[in-house]
Amino acid sequence: MKRNVLIIGAGGVAHVVAHKCAQNNVQLGDIHIASRTLSKCQAIIESVHEKGSLRKPGLLQAHQLDAMDVEATKFLIRATRSQIVINVGSPFLNMSVLQACIETGAAYMDTAIHEDPAKVCEAPPWYANYEWKRRQACKEARVTAVLGVGFDPGVVNAYARYAIDSYFDSVDSIDIIDVNAGSHGRYFATNFDPEINFREFVSTVWSWENNSWKANQMFEHRKEWDLPVTGKSTTYLTGHDELHSMSQNLGVPNIRFWMGFGDHYINVFTVLKNLGLLSEQPVRTARGQEVVPLEVVKAVLPDPASLAPGYTGKTCIGDLVKGSKHGEPREVLIYNVCDHEESFAEVGSQAISYTAGVPAVAAALLIANGTWDVGGMVNVEELDPAPFIALMNRMGLVTRARHDGQDYVVDPQQQVVERSSTDKVVNSR
Structure with a gap:
């Protein structure tokens, strides 16, 4: 202990x-x-x-x-x-x-x-x-x-492992989808540390395709998903932390990460990048002061923690896993929905x-x-x-799964899942 x-x-x-x-x-x-x-x-x-x-x-x-x-x-x-x-x-x-x-x-x-x-x-x-x-x-x-x-990384890794073990005989692909359908009401802000946020997107983004690494450009590949609660959302193929361990540990040939971005975010990001303001390399100002442009941008943007009081809407993050079970093709979405206002009320x-x-x-x-x-x-x-x-x-992040026309809360310790429309339970396997 x-x-x-x-x-x-x-x-x-x-x-x-x-x-x-x-x-x-x-x-x-x-x-x-x-x-x-x-x-x-x-x-x-x-x-x-x-x-x-x-x-x-x-x-x-x-x-x-x-x-x-x-x-x-x-x-x-x-x-x-x-x-x-x-x-x-x-x-x-x-x-x-x-x-x-x-x-x-x-x-x-x-x-x-x-x-x-x-x-x-x-x-x-x-x-x-x-x-x-x-x-x-x-x-x-x-x-x-x-x-x-x-x-992500973290829960989505556990979702992948749980889906592989519980729903499939073999898995062909895992698409991790991260959509924030909330609104903070600011002209422009990032939801976590701006410096870390921008560093993920300014250069090559990597995906795991056919058991090898594939290099892509940010905003090069776009896909629309229809997710529970948040609905239809546009996402872009993005490199992300969890791909780098899941690709080595799960034996799945295709693992991709998709993040939702609005047109406004993309436009502001593109201007900042093209102006060189997202560079991590220091530059010298006319007054002779050495500054890192990315750190300056971070300094002038809102502190992500300050966004909480006025944030509305929900997030939906999960894994869309495709493979087969008993020789038949199968597709399972295992996911969580989180509410900005409820989070603020609690903590x-x-x-x-x-x-x-x-x-x-x-x-x-x-x-x-x-x-x-x-x-x-x-x-x-x-x-x-x-x-x-x-x-x-039990702590506030409820896991759900959607497949075969059902959508239910996952209760892995009891080896059952609870259907949202009835009191009946069915085995997750």
Whole structure:
């Protein structure tokens, strides 16, 4: 049994993680939040108290930390007696925080692949460039490290594993579809860190086609999907974190990621890119000051966390899996719908942060009780998805499946699914 959690980061996802850890502090114990900006950590703690999220009275403490400093991070892990570290800071921090966990024995989690600030869209598979190089070190130290356990990556990886195991004899393709049909009312904003958001799209985007990597340009391939609740939405083929592990671990020949974009987003993005304002390379101004254009754009755009109070609408994210069962072709959509206003009412967050933060805490609970405490480095699709999906159902992210004319809540631990139009249950297999 592991207890006491150190949350690294103080952005929108960290906000949700703190609330959800507080709701489950009976199992998780003390909660610590660390960031370079102490005031942001303190603001999250104030929100937790205002919402009454603490399940029982307990320690909830803020700390100032430069998580790039391995020694300082090690010191804080030991000082707080944290046995679980949830890294929801910038992906630039992953390797330093991971190293601190390896050296202290704390379990490690993150929600995105590590990034080098000087490199964009490196050659795949991205995990092999960074995290996977520490696999042996995790194994030798018996440190559990669960990589990419937000929603995408994270939940969609678990959906893929669950679909393969429960609905198919063989799988030909997985299309991950991410649609945000909400509205924040601002002229232009990103739903998470603008710097990380733009870096995903400014260069080559990679898809997994016929068991090999295929290079594409952003907005080169477009497809319309008719999804539950959010309806018909235009999406674009995009490179994304989960493809880089799922392609290596699932044995599926075609895995693609599609994200919804409106015309306005594309127009603004295109102008910023063509002007060079999305470059990660420094330039010198007329006054002789060196600046990174992408960091300047980030500085002038709204903080994603500030979007939550006025956000309306819903998200739909899931996996459309195609293959065969008993020799017959089969298609299953396994998905979640999240409401921006409901997320704000519960924890003061918009749905994008909510969908990323809840899974990280679900994973922390599974590590705490030993279910996912595997003593090594894994991606989510390498773990049993059933307890993860069942736990998220109770924590606010309900998993549904649609196939053969049915649409129902998935309850993997009972091996049954509940149809939305009747009280009857049917076996998911």
